[in-house]
Amino acid sequence: MSQPASRSRATGRITLADVAQRAGVSPMTVSRALRGERAVDPQLVERVKAAVDALGYLPDPAARALASRHSSHVTVLIPLLSNALFVDLLEAVQRTLRPAGYQTLIGITHYDPAEEEQLLREQLLHRPAGLLVTGLERSDATRALIERSGVPCVYLMEASDQPGLHCVGFSQQEAGAAMTRHLLARGRRRIAFAAAQLDPRTLQRLAGWRHELEAVGLYQPALEWLDPAPSSIALGGAMFERLLAHDPGIDAVFFNNDDLAQGALLAALRLGVAVPGRVAVAGFNDLTGSDQMLPPLTTVRTPRAEIGSAAAQMLLALMTGQPVQPSSVDLGYELLVRGST
């Protein structure tokens, strides 16, 4: 009645050996036929495939990882999921990596270097086949961890000419400068920069804005409105109200992210502040809904989906040992001038 107690750990799983037996070849031949490695007699490949289908064989990733020293996981480290920017990026990454047989593991750093380091340590244990990380700024320990691991890595969102570094992004500073030039061209003279989160890329955009204002002698420290709190629609509204109350002469506000700008536009409606009549409002990222606002929001379209695909493709090449032409790819940005400026 009861099963005979077996000393071995029979798992019932169909293994390479089962396939080999059925196909009448050695396990090694099955292994090679399945991975398309080396030349295997086409006839044997056929027999192996038939056996695989007949038995419903599925390779065991853990055994594979243990024997080959790397998994089929790609770890993606992003700051947040609550900014749609990163959701778009991720979708594109997964769409590229999954068909190639790689699983995407998402680590959320919350913009915290210590958390990034901790996540990376954990992930490296799993021997990822590749790494995708956001931005170029991180702790020395994290940097060293990545280098010593030897795991191929592509950096997202920024461009860099640092040799040996693979990255896909665009110049955040340039984009910040471009929007500022647009506001200046529209005749704005007192242009505030309002930002939350204050992550590295925000500060790069800030630098771009400052550079342009300084160039025309319009920069003033009091025009910087920086709040380390997380970015949100509500915060944007509050900042807008505060900033106009404090400095009624402001005739344009460049918000560092569209959610802030959307909140400002809603607050303007509530407060009866004419946009762009009295004050122009600009955003960044072209998030969903920005084109629906009243007035529609002028912003910068950032190519996050394109960054995701391009970075994933670059990583794919790196992981398979193919040459990667330009190690840094600048995908640019697009100024979207709508009604709010």
Added chain:
Amino acid sequence: MSQPASRSRATGRITLADVAQRAGVSPMTVSRALRGERAVDPQLVERVKAAVDALGYLPDPAARALASRHSSHVTVLIPLLSNALFVDLLEAVQRTLRPAGYQTLIGITHYDPAEEEQLLREQLLHRPAGLLVTGLERSDATRALIERSGVPCVYLMEASDQPGLHCVGFSQQEAGAAMTRHLLARGRRRIAFAAAQLDPRTLQRLAGWRHELEAVGLYQPALEWLDPAPSSIALGGAMFERLLAHDPGIDAVFFNNDDLAQGALLAALRLGVAVPGRVAVAGFNDLTGSDQMLPPLTTVRTPRAEIGSAAAQMLLALMTGQPVQPSSVDLGYELLVRGST
């Protein structure tokens, strides 16, 4: 000069055996001391820990998975990341699971049963320690896959009294009915239901709405505005405009998701339609920004973060073989009456 060619695959990695040697115990004792399994002499545990620290030993998840027959991965299957609902859910899940030593693997189904099945097949190969899946509706094949896998599974977002099923959520139909009752109580007589995506939970809310309207004799098929396209702010605006043009008698619209309702509110401003004067607008989920709209949006707060934590905790219990008290947990919802109704 050159390294002697080794026949073995020396990887340089520090292993259990290294720790054992240093601590002067057997590898088994190290293994047990590290996992806290069985009783190990406290003194030995100390020595093992010291050796681990001295050597910087880190266990290999692949070897562990191969030997123990399950990984430390938990697979979470969700429809989308572009609805903030699921982002909140995920954050809560990760916050609970990571400290317990589990990695979260995210699979995006795009509301497609075939894609869910495919994702699950792939994931099951990796022998997840647990499964978290969205909703109760899926293909028979997927259902069978989950059952046969023997992997502990908790279902998210819906409540159910189906025995043996572990789920954490709330009654979507009840929530849909509650909002409808609110609109009726406000004196609305011609209440449209506008939805996109048309996933199972949307249809449950639709059923709740219909049930309430039928109960008071106000149901009409023409009040159902169903669009299978993805939900978005822009779509909400378009639906609102279309629906009022088609049926000017409508005095309330219950949108199935806040993004649609936000779009409607923006469209109302654009078109000069008084809300709630001429038409009341209600949403669902209380997404970010809804409280900032003009007027602020009446909606239903759904406890997705709470669902995420509770489900993760339930799964943790299931994975460690602890008893799980109620197998289904209903976390309810909250009607948030704001200015738009």
Added chain:
DNA sequence: CTGAAAGCGCTTACAG
């Protein structure tokens, strides 16, 4: 409470 043996299911590194 501790350990020696065997095995998890693959791939590497040789040899032929």
Added chain:
DNA sequence: CTGAAAGCGCTTACAG
């Protein structure tokens, strides 16, 4: 082009 041997780094299942 194919295969026998060894090993990846752990844990299971026994035995003591």
